[in-house]
Amino acid sequence: MPLYDAMLDSPVSHYLTRHEQGAAFAAIGQARSSNQTAVCIGTSGPGATNLLTAVADAKLDSVPLLVLTGQVPTSAMGSDAFQEVDVLGLSLSITKHSFVVERIEQLPEILQSAWDLTIEGRPGPVLVDIPKDVFLAELNAQPETVSKPGKENFNSSINELDNNNLQSIAIANQLLKSSQKPVLYVGGGVVMGHAQQALNEFLQDTGMPAVSTLKGLGTVDKDYALNLGMLGMHGLPPANYAVQEADLLLVAGARLDDRATGKLNEFAPNAKLIHIDIDAAEIGKRRAADAAIKADIKQVLPKLCREIQFADWQARCANLQQQYQQNYVFSPQEQQISGPKLLRMLSNKLNHSDIVCCDVGQHQMWVAQHIQFSSPTSHLSSGGLGTMGFGLPAAIGAQLENPQKNVVAVCGDGSFMMNIQELATLNRYRIPVKILVMDNQRLGMVKQWQELFNEERYSETNLSDNPEFSKVAQAFGLEADVLESVADVEAKLDWFLQSDSPSLLHVRLSSQENVWPIVPPNTANHNMMEEHHAISN
């Protein structure tokens, strides 16, 4: 209450969501779309615990988030007081760090340290737990200096490359010169490290084929000839084959996670590895690096060798691209709306800097495969934690941060229900987010796995009792429509994108359509399955 009372006279812009998880995801949307720290607030007890799923999401996707939680008065802490929860204890594994403020005199410096820490090195969430008596106290005395731990034997400057890194860069350059089949493997860390331009200059100078992780999508210029797209479980065949055939992977700001690598001991079996990451703990975690560069990628890229030749390999990768080109345009005789084709059409209608947020599931992979992005700050997708319910609140934060852009929330019917209460937030502030609900009346990705890998034993994935989403949206004060025929796709997308109001388009999809290709679990990435059979190259 004291914080909210102070807000009445404060210049701080505050947006009230209808659930604390919505607030934290909105802050994530704001942070990811701007590459800057954003703030969310929750009250003590359930308010704080409701934030935590999104805080974990921010930890796994390296999002700079400052999380403020209220706490019972210091005199009541530890007594199981009403709405008391040990939020510091709960926060340990899902934050970069967490602070508890014991006296008002500590507050200014703790807040500054917490803010700085969100973007220092690898970004992430930092939580500050503030007891009620601290909120009520007045700061009369001099603020206290909180001892900030200095690390010994630790390179704290990210602006200079130390000798170890310079030696690793020299090894990397030898590997680059001797490589016949190099691939640049681009992760989300490139844009977070403000190195998108440096990376594209490197690509222009070398002509190296490039693949992207889910969070790296949009980093490589979309017109770059050898941009092979996303790799991994639902990656594109050219990307997966190129990585499996490569003799050198140059991994930039990525952590080689399991959805990207497939079966680890068969991943890129012939490749040496150059690994660049600001977080030393990611290097060697899943695969040993032949050149380990623990540094700011922006400092490293200009020092990498450009004079490398691999014309046959470029031709091979170009050939793969041509071989697996597919047509995703609706034909006049089609009756059923296809998710991939719908998203291709949406992509063609968006401006290059518009933002697409999505939930988690089949539609999320279709967004990654079929919408073209010009920056990862335009593609907000819950990668590491894979949190259903991410899309709508993230879109709210992204739209508040980017009022001049179209922000589209592409939601699955399962995910949309998980934070549907935030429709009230859209209406309250008239935030013109466009919501595309791709409704196949299923928890589609789980259904796909049950179909392909569990003998079609469908358990608890049928959502055919979904509500009529357009009516729900109208009840919340949104404009809404239903899209159920191919003939109406273009007109209804146009209506939707041109609306100045928050609006929802409920698309009825077949429950049969799946995401292709798919690499079965615990399988090497070159063993992709297409709709009717395994594909081979």
Add this chain to the structure above:
Amino acid sequence: MQYQIELQLHNQPAVLERVLQVVRYRQFHLEGMQMQPEGQDKLTVQLKVSGQHSINILTSQLNKLYDLARLTIQHEMPLKATA
């Protein structure tokens, strides 16, 4: 392998819990621990841990702890075979 690690920590709320959480989550077993306060706000902790993974998996994560000032690997020895 079994390892002995010495940590110098800032004695802030939950600092030991943070260390132990990292040890557990990164799949190492705690075999022994000694703790000694040093002055007003420092803490020296000696940990004996064992695990199947490279010790770098653990130390690189411990190194990220905000309240960690110094980490030293003191001993490294094969696990004793049980009778």
